[in-house]
Amino acid sequence: MADHSTAPATLAAAPPALIDIGINLAHDSYDRDRDAVIARAHAVGVLQMVVTGATLAGSVRAVALTREHPGRLFATAGVHPHHAAELDAASLAALAALARLPEVVAVGECGLDYFRNFSPRAAQRQAFQRQLELAAQLDKPVFLHQRDAHDDFIAILREHARSWRGVAHCFTGSGEELGCYLQLGLAIGITGWICDERRGTHLAALMPQVPAERLLLETDGPYLLPRNLTSKPASRRNEPAYLPHIAVTVARARGETLESIARSSTAAARALFALPPP
């Protein structure tokens, strides 16, 4: 689309390869044009994507998408804290079977969300713990969501292991929270939140503190359309083709080039999720 914030010089050559590590591509807002969304992403260098599973049914759909686009799409399988109350013994068993599949590269989205509290907090904590156990059993990374629940979140992670392989997806927290996550061994997922001049400024200031080998990029589409896109779609739907725009914003905040952030974040995503080359 008409986002000209990437330098023309980089557009002339093949765009640098990027991986969108958090895209809700099974969301029904993509039902009409999903293949076009994938093609637009590919055209701007987003060669691989990790499709977020946030419910059992959504994780099944995410896995189905990976089969239509092998080697290009991968999935997570998990139950978001909003849906934690749905995770009973039967759905946990079904989730475990799904998470075992090779195209499922992480357990999650799981975690705690005390901002919305769509599921009772006790149910959230329990569903989070079950999914951490599952990830440990299967030796897969975790795809983590946390909002307004930092203390309980860190306590539960520490209770299960001293260090984790996984990503704190859509990180928007403080320097102190960032320090805790890094200490736990987690990678940090940065979305278009950083492109918001009202609420993303503190996040931009933290960018130099994230080691390059732990910095991942994600759109979290269809949510979080970057606010500083020069031309926004009428639908306000976010999509993986906007990932280069986020990458440019992160690169600027770190004082590095788009090529350098693309190289390091792609290598980091490939290592964490054990993705094959595109």
Ligand SMILES: [Zn+2]
């Ligand atoms: Zn999330």
